[in-house]
Amino acid sequence: MNPIFLNPRAFDAVIIDLDGTMVDTMGDFVAALNLMLADLPAHYADLAPLEPALIREMVGKGSENLIRSVLAYAASVAPTKAAVDSSTDVFEWAFTRYQKHYAAINGRHAEVYPGVLTGLQAMREQGLRMACLTNKPLAFAQELLKDKGLDGFFSQVFGGDSFARKKPDPLPLLKTCAALSSLPARTLMLGDSSNDAIAARAAGCPVLLLTYGYNHGVPVTAVDADGFMDSMAQLCWREE
Numbered sequence: 652m653n654p655i656f657l658n659p660r661a662f663d664a665v666i667i668d669l670d671g672t673m674v675d676t677m678g679d680f681v682a683a684l685n686l687m688l689a690d691l692p693a694h695y696a697d698l699a700p701l702e703p704a705l706i707r708e709m710v711g712k713g714s715e716n717l718i719r720s721v722l723a724y725a726a727s728v729a730p731t732k733a734a735v736d737s738s739t740d741v742f743e744w745a746f747t748r749y750q751k752h753y754a755a756i757n758g759r760h761a762e763v764y765p766g767v768l769t770g771l772q773a774m775r776e777q778g779l780r781m782a783c784l785t786n787k788p789l790a791f792a793q794e795l796l797k798d799k800g801l802d803g804f805f806s807q808v809f810g811g812d813s814f815a816r817k818k819p820d821p822l823p824l825l826k827t828c829a830a831l832s833s834l835p836a837r838t839l840m841l842g843d844s845s846n847d848a849i850a851a852r853a854a855g856c857p858v859l860l861l862t863y864g865y866n867h868g869v870p871v872t873a874v875d876a877d878g879f880m881d882s883m884a885q886l887c888w889r890e891e
């Protein structure tokens with residue numbers, strides 16, 4: 652595993668994404684979405700269960716976007732039902748059902764990625780201030796961090812419903828930098844998708860991306876970022 656050297660003097664804080672960066676939550680998303688669709692028998696009774704590969708392409712821009720993407724997909728593969736959908740606003744109902752199911756299974760089908768604990772411990776040892784910033788709803792994020800034993804690392808946790816806009820808008824990063832009392836240029840963003848990188852660039856934060864996460868089905872190495880790593884354990888903090 653090749654090390655990625657960072658000078659701790661260059662940074663005061665780190666902002667770390669959750670889904671696809673610290674925790675592989677694809678199993679949770681797939682389970683909650685399939686339970687949601689099963690609750691809509693009038694519309695999607697004959698739909699096959701959604702596969703993780705499909706959901707991987709849809710995750711990243713928050714729950715509302717995810718539900719809208721899934722409903723659009725379901726309508727496209729069940730065209731005879733599409734007419735029903737266009738005459739009925741299933742979104743609100745589906746969203747409520749999804750939240751209920753997700754709350755019940757949150758963390759059950761999810762694993763902390765290898766190297767995350769090592770990476771977080773190394774950042775803590777450097778005295779960096781640490782925040783988790785995710786597009787996941789805040790309540791789900793707090794619950795998941797606690798369930799996986801990661802909550803103690805972060806002085807701040809913000810979710811997709813914490814601010815007026817979500818990543819890739821820079822607003823959540825700027826607000827998180829302010830909460831950490833850290834200038835964007837001295838705040839490192841660690842993420843797994845273009846949403847993290849675009850937000851970081853626009854906010855003026857340096858950004859490194861993990862290669863194993865969810866990037867809307869596009870290779871993450873094609874995203875404009877300052878570097879890429881296969882494991883958070885690659886980060887080596889060394890004064891130059």
Ligand SMILES: O=C(O)COP(=O)(O)O
Nearest residue numbers: 669670711712713785786
């Ligand atoms: O819930 C999502 O849409 C993605 O969440 P993330 O920002 O932690 O990757």
Ligand SMILES: [Mg+2]
Nearest residue numbers: 668670671843
């Ligand atoms: Mg992510």
